Each structure stands twice: as structure tokens, then as C-alpha cells.
Amino acid sequence: MKNLKKKVRIRIHLKSKHLLVIMTIFCASCIVATFASGVTTVPLQEAAGIIIVPFENSINHISSVFSGISDRMKDKEEILAENKKLQSQVDSLTEQNNKLIQDQTELVRLEQLYDLDQQYTEYPKVAARIISKDPGNWYDTFMINKGTSDGIRIDNNVIAGKGLVGIVTEVGAHWATVRSIIDDSSNVSAMTVSTQDNCVVEGDLELIDEGKLSFSQLYDQDNKVTVGERIVTSNISEKYVEGLFIGYISEISQDSNNLTKNGTIVTPVDFAHLKDVLVITVNKGDSVNEE
Numbered sequence: 001m002k003n004l005k006k007k008v009r010i011r012i013h014l015k016s017k018h019l020l021v022i023m024t025i026f027c028a029s030c031i032v033a034t035f036a037s038g039v040t041t042v043p044l045q046e047a048a049g050i051i052i053v054p055f056e057n058s059i060n061h062i063s064s065v066f067s068g069i070s071d072r073m074k075d076k077e078e079i080l081a082e083n084k085k086l087q088s089q090v091d092s093l094t095e096q097n098n099k100l101i102q103d104q105t106e107l108v109r110l111e112q113l114y115d116l117d118q119q120y121t122e123y124p125k126v127a128a129r130i131i132s133k134d135p136g137n138w139y140d141t142f143m144i145n146k147g148t149s150d151g152i153r154i155d156n157n158v159i160a161g162k163g164l165v166g167i168v169t170e171v172g173a174h175w176a177t178v179r180s181i182i183d184d185s186s187n188v189s190a191m192t193v194s195t196q197d198n199c200v201v202e203g204d205l206e207l208i209d210e211g212k213l214s215f216s217q218l219y220d221q222d223n224k225v226t227v228g229e230r231i232v233t234s235n236i237s238e239k240y241v242e243g244l245f246i247g248y249i250s251e252i253s254q255d256s257n258n259l260t261k262n263g264t265i266v267t268p269v270d271f272a273h274l275k276d277v278l279v280i281t282v283n284k285g286d287s288v289n290e291e
Contacts, residue, residue: 109276116159116278123241125159125278126150131175138208139165139274140183147174151281155239160277162268163245164188164233168279176279181246182208182271189237190215190246193230195222201231201246201265208271212250216262227252231265241284 117125126146133142146152148171156168158178166180181188186203199218207214218225229249233240245268252263 112161113276113278116162120159120244120280123280124151124282125280126152127276128152128176128279129276130274136205138180138182138205138271140180140203140205140271142178142180142274144176144178144277144279145174146279147172147176149173152176152279153281153283155283157233157240157244157280158277159244159280160269160274163247164240165269165271165274165277167239178277180271182213182267188240188246189234190231191234192218192220192225192249193232195220195224197225198234198236199231199261207264208267211266212264213247213267214262215249215265216255216260218252218261218263219259220261221259225249225252225261237284239284241280241282 113127128144128146128150130139130142131145133139144158152168152171154168154171156176158165158167158180164181166178166183166186168176169179170177179186181201181203182205183203184205188201189198190201191198197218197220199215201213201215204212204214215231227249231246231249233242233244233246235242247265247267250264250266252261254261
């Protein structure tokens, strides 16, 4: 009994270096025995598969996730770059389209001026551009970029669109002021085309909101003047040359005196969007129809 306790005490107190040597010898012996006996290594491979394969799968999955994120980030960058490129193209095309619209509008306006010039070939004219106007929506008073150096004088008549616009009231070397026929202070001596009956066309800044002017003192004893009648400047006008188109009668009614009529005229001129005009460089007293 004493000898057994002594042996146990000896095993317990083995030094670590001795234990390491013993374990090394044991492992080596197992390896040799395994190869010598031909025992299969499948169980070891299965154990390795159980431990290592899932680990590798996890690594592969994580790698795939990061790869997918990287690809999506790359795709997003490419999409953003392509979107920026397309937006740049859209902006360029929009700018070109706006320019084409402006050019088309300019062309239409110049064609109207040309047609107007051909309509009144008996009068010498100078083309001018509006450079400023009084506050408000309408071109009741405005300034043009031509003056005495271009042959323009006070009382020259101004036309645009398809008819009469107004008259020059002030002039400098390179500028002139025009009062249009829609101004409240404007009065134009006019006449009907079919009957040659005289009337007075008056400016009205409230009525022009409807694109109309008013007329009064129309002497139509035979009741021949109807809606749609053309109104032009008359031969008895003091400041306007004869025959300039003012508009069409849109309404007509009898005055209380039963002698004259009044009503409204639709003007062919867009007094809200004037830009270019023609100035007739002869005055009434200088014209062929001078009284």
C-alpha cells in the first residue's frame, strides 16, 4: 500500500518537459501504427470536413457578399455617371430647342414686318427695335432705338404686326418715344373702308385687356356699317397718313342722339408683346395725300 501511494505521487509530480516528451512519443507511435496497420484516414477527413468546410463556406459567402456590394457600388457609380451625361445632353437639347423657338418667333415677326412693308410701299419706312417702355403690361408708351440720325421726326406714324401702333411724340439723335393708339390720351381720326364714313378711335387701357379699342361719332345714316367692317386711318386725320389699318368692328350700337354710333374695334396688333416696329418717315403734310 505504501508503494502504490509512492507511485501515484511520482506520476503527479512529473515535470512538464517529461510530459511533453511522452506525448510526442505517443503521437509519433500512433502515426507509425496507423501507416503500418493501413487504417483508413476517412474518419479524420470527415472530422476535418465537419469543421473546415462550413468555415470555408462562410468565408466564401462573406467574400461573395462583399463582392456583390462592390459590384453594386460600381454599377451605381456607372449609372450616376451615365445619368449625369444624359442630363447634360438633355440640357444641351433644351437650350437648342429654346434657341430654335426664339429664332422661329423672330422669323415670324420679321416676316410680318416684311409683309407690312410690302402692304404700304407708297410710304418710306425705317425698322426699329423697342428698347424700353412705361411700367405695366401694355406698350402704351415706349422708346425705340432709332432717331433723327435715321430720318425719324415727331409725328411719324408707327406700324407693326398687321396695323397701326402709334405716333412719335419725342425724338433724339438715336432714340424716339412712341405713344401707341391704346393710350388713354390717344384719339385717331378713322373711317370705314366700305362706306368711307368717319369716326374717332379712342385708346382705352382697360378695354385693351380684351384686345379691343373703342370708337365713337360714326355717322352711318344708311345703316350699312356692320360687325366685321374694316377701320383705317382717314383722309381728314391731322397726324396720321391715310389708309393705315386699325382693326375690325366687333360691336356697334346707336348713340342716344340717333345720329351717330359707337362701339368697339378688335386690333390686329399684339400690344402686350411688341418688339420690332416700322416707322413711316414722312408726316401727313409730306405725304402724297397731303391736304
